[in-house]
Amino acid sequence: MTTDSTDGGTRRGDGAPGETGAMPPSYPPRATPRGRGRRTAPIGDAPTARRGGWFRETLTVLVSALVLSVLIKTFLAQAFYIPSGSMEDTLELGDRVMVNKLAPGPFELDRGDIVVFVDPNDWLGELPPDTRPAWQRTATELLTWIGLLPQDAGHHLIKRIIGVGGDTVECCDAEGRLMVNGEPIDEPYLKDGTVPSEQEFAVTVPEDHVWLMGDNRSNSADSRAHLGDPGGGAVPVKNIVGRAFVLLWPADRITLLDNPEETFTDVPEPAP
Template sequence: MKVSLVAIVGIFLLWLCGLFVVQPFIISSDSMQPALKSGDRILVNRTAYWSARIARGDLIVFEGQNSFSAESGSFVKRVIGIGGDRIACCTEAGHLSINGAAVTENSYLYPGDLPSEVPFDALVPDEKLWVMGDHRSESADSRSHLGDPGGGFVLESKVVGQARFVIWPPTRWQPLDSYSFKELN
């Protein structure tokens, strides 16, 4: 009887943890390579933004309905712009610019990819985000959805949480770090 009660309480606590604290997700595309590969399982911290603001460089999971898709679906992308930012590509040197400052993305951009093959210039509305995949040539991100109903922007309220760890396969166990755009500090 005691063992059954402990097992039930343990299962209940795991369910609560998954509901409020961390949630697993499966990566279904290569749009976030090299950080994330198709088939990776990640843990998302659902509480990350309860006391902190979403920041440029964060890896987030968000609900894409009405911004990236007509149907419900989760996406993982890197935050490039927050409300009030002007995001443009590309500078004469071929860099992405945020609020007029050219930024270096070498530490996470997929080797050989350009910041964008298509020029764009977007002003991010308040309470919305501009997101992009790290493997730009394989990513359908904010750039690809400029003409859609959400304008390619993601509502902050649609963010599920911050991607924190790759938990599967075991050969890829690693923390997922945010990137700080030093040029903007």
């Protein structure tokens, strides 16, 4: 230990000048007492924040799902309810089908496709009044609009395309088969016990129209029943909602609704 005569203080011989009486810092530094200098949330805030976060996340998921459902139903696909037996045995009363709304559009319509279309010329006649309570009608319409319920009959029908624009469709050849552009076709999708048509006809389908018939020909008020309508019974393509591509209910009958391409393979293209 040495004495500093200048300020009368004492310092260690190996200390830095001017650090009179200073002690070296301790190492490691002493820990701050727990909780000191730190803001603590009041009791109960954390669970509340967690509940608020869970609510926001759930709401976001629900809104996103609803928006996605509406977009899919509007632009891509929609479920429809089968209201009659005109398409038996392919489709039965009460079945639900999924319809591809990109056909017509990016995808073309072909002979043999099953399509849902908007009633073109009062085919359905006057619809019976809806006797359900107002709240039930409103709830059904909302859920249908969202896409959570299938579209009911309303002003929609479902049939199979037999002829497209320019085709000549007629009944029948000597064996009772329909002919398309002079070529007889064998129709494996017809309901057992029915004939291709009991009514004779011969039509040329206008451009941008299709000729539609039910698979249960004896119980289908299709294009044949509207020969006196504008277009001679043919339906404008603009009235087509989409092509049915899968039977999705009841569960034990889920199946793809394939186009019977072999039926129309030999049909020539219409003459220009």
